[in-house]
Each structure stands twice: as C-alpha cells, then as structure tokens.
Amino acid sequence: MLTRRALITATPLLVAGCSAGESPYDRAARDLWRLPDLGGGVPMLALVHAATLAANGHNTQPWRFRIQPRVIEILPDFSRRTPVVDPDDHHLFVSLGCALETLLRAGLGYGWAGEPELLPSGGVRIAFSSAPARPDALFQAIPHRASTRTEYDGRPVSAATLRGLEAAVGPEVALRWVLDPDDRAHLTDMIVDGNSAQLADPAFMRELTDWIRFDSREALAQRDGLFTAASGNLTAPRWLGERLLPMVMTEQGEAERIARWMKSSAGAAIFTGPSETPAGWIAVGRAFTRFALKATAAGLKLAFLNQPVEDIWMRRRMAAWMGAPARRPDLVVRFGYGPELPRSLRRPTQAVLVP
Incomplete structure (x- = not known):
C-alpha cells in the first residue's frame, strides 16, 4: 500500500510539462485543434476533422464517418460505448448530435450547406450543396471549444x-x-x-x-x-x-x-x-x-x-x-x-x- 510519505515522494514525478519547450503531447494538441484553410474544393476530410473535435462523453469518440461524393454519414460506434454510466446509449447519441452540429457549422464556414437525414441505423446522412461561405463566430469557435x-x-x-x-x-x-x-x-x-x-x-x-x-x-x-x-x-x-x-x-x-x-x-x-x-x-x-x-x-x-x-x-x-x-x-x-x-x-x- 502507498503511504502518505510515498505519495509525497512521488508527487514531483507527477507534474505535467516539466521539461522545457513544446512536448510531443502539446505539439499533437496544437496540430489537432485548428481548422485548415483549404483554399477551395469540397472539404470532406476537413469537415470530418472538425466533427471529431465535438464534445463527447468520456472522450470515447463513439462515431464513425463514411464519405461519399458530397455526402457524409455519421454512424454510431457501439464498440466505444460506456454501458455502466450510459446503459441506454443516451450519451452516445448526444455525442453524435454534437458531432453533427459541429460538422454542419464547419460546412457553412467552408461554403457547403448540409441537409441532415436520420438513418434507421441511428446514424445521420448529410448531403451537401455549395453555398456562400460563412466563417462566422460559431465556425471560428470550433477549435477553441473545450x-x-x-x-x-x-x-x-x-x-x-x-x-x-x-x-x-x-x-x-x-x-x-x-x-x-x-x-x-x-x-x-x-x-x-x-x-x-x-x-x-x-x-x-x-x-x-x-x-x-x-x-x-x-x-x-x-x-x-x-x-x-x-x-x-x-x-x-x-x-x-x-x-x-x-x-x-x-x-x-x-x-x-x-x-x-x-x-x-x-x-x-x-x-x-x-x-x-x-x-x-x-x-x-x-x-x-x-x-x-x-x-x-x-x-x-x-x-x-x-x-x-x-x-x-x-x-x-x-x-x-x-x-x-x-x-x-x-x-x-x-x-x-x-x-x-x-x-x-x-x-x-x-x-x-x-x-
């Protein structure tokens, strides 16, 4: 059993970010939490990237994405469910909704309007059409939400x-x-x-x-x-x-x-x-x-x-x-x-x- 003395002795080893400069973790987080400037095109991968930044229970990321021409499907990933805290998959589908709205907001920012349709499987199919780009405050907030x-x-x-x-x-x-x-x-x-x-x-x-x-x-x-x-x-x-x-x-x-x-x-x-x-x-x-x-x-x-x-x-x-x-x-x-x-x-x- 760890004693109080052992805990005190261990504490200096527990503090994150002790080394000088940017750590590999910090670099990964910096590279992740951004929206790419694509300069044109249908940004399907960029939209999926934005959707993965959405809030979700326990950060389990319980979603999969299927990309088709001007279509993205968001599918529940039941292999990443949390059956104790979320026995009826409530949080899982709330998380799916967070990913959907983030994706739609990113689409508007890049100039692609999405029309969502719920699928019998519990997923969502979003068909996109070109629209005037609206990089508004909600779009800009996507990589800053936490x-x-x-x-x-x-x-x-x-x-x-x-x-x-x-x-x-x-x-x-x-x-x-x-x-x-x-x-x-x-x-x-x-x-x-x-x-x-x-x-x-x-x-x-x-x-x-x-x-x-x-x-x-x-x-x-x-x-x-x-x-x-x-x-x-x-x-x-x-x-x-x-x-x-x-x-x-x-x-x-x-x-x-x-x-x-x-x-x-x-x-x-x-x-x-x-x-x-x-x-x-x-x-x-x-x-x-x-x-x-x-x-x-x-x-x-x-x-x-x-x-x-x-x-x-x-x-x-x-x-x-x-x-x-x-x-x-x-x-x-x-x-x-x-x-x-x-x-x-x-x-x-x-x-x-x-x-």
Missing part, C-alpha cells in the same frame, strides 16, 4: 449574453437556467449526491478508470479518454495512477471540489430534449453544441456535471424539482469565465473513416 474542468473566477454573465445563448439553443430543446443562489445550492446537492452514488459503484469506477489517461504518453498513444492534465490534475504512469486514484478521488474530496466548481461558476444550464429517443438525444447534442460555440465565442468556459442525470433515481428527483416529472433532463452544464487548460486529443481522421 470542457474546462476547474474553478472559474466567479464573474457574472450579462443578461444580453444569456439571451444570445438561449437563442442559440433554439425552440426544440428546453433550457433551464440555474442562476439563483438557492437553486444553485439545490442543484449542487443533487450533483454531489449523484457523484457519491457513482463513486460507491465498483463497476462505475472500473469503467471510469479504463477511460482515464494518466499521463501524456498514454494519452498520446490512445488519443482518447480523460487525460488527467486536461482536468487540472496531476499526471502519473498508469500503474501509479490507478493506485493513487482511490486516495485522491474520495467522496468528501469530490463533494468539496464540486461545491467549489459550482460556487465559482456564473451559473448552470439544464438541457431537456424533445423525446427520450436517439433522435431526441441527437437534438440535445446539436442544441448544446450551438450553446457551447456561442459561449466560447463570448469568452466563456463550460464543463459538464452530469452525475444527477446519469442515475435514474436522481434523474427523477431532478425532473420533479424542475416541475416536469414526466420529462428527462439530459445534460447539466456549468459555465463562467476561467483559465485555459491542456486540451484533450482525438483519434486521427483516417482512424474514424469507414468504407
């Missing part, structure tokens, strides 16, 4: 910015603001309770650990999962990280961290889709992506705190609190002004293409 899992600075967001975010969501998906101190305290309690239930579930912890990338070498080799440095945490080789995790990810410690995160945020938003179906979940992913890109363009940071919507009993409690017991709240997102953190990676475009 899930920033750290404390923010507590500054409020203006009413005009909130109105713009609400307009970006659109009418199909319901948006519930959580700005009032009492509501924020109540939501914080539900997030903490949901998180505590997950930490007490050995299957959840095994699945989470499988998707954690404990150091930059592992993150660079896999190019998926939850890189610890991207959450502002220390890094370590997997053999050590797995042993340290139960010491640092405790129920009390996580409750205190969630409380700090929520207190430092300007507020939170809860997204509720039109139906409890893959089509409804894709709609949630699309609406959230517009919200996230609009927020990013306004200089805001965002992060998910989805614990209370991932447990059925906690989800019912949240729905009742929201006054809509028959509806399913889909996403909980906090937002505010905060720092930049290291970016997560994505698999290469060629790795997500299918014939």
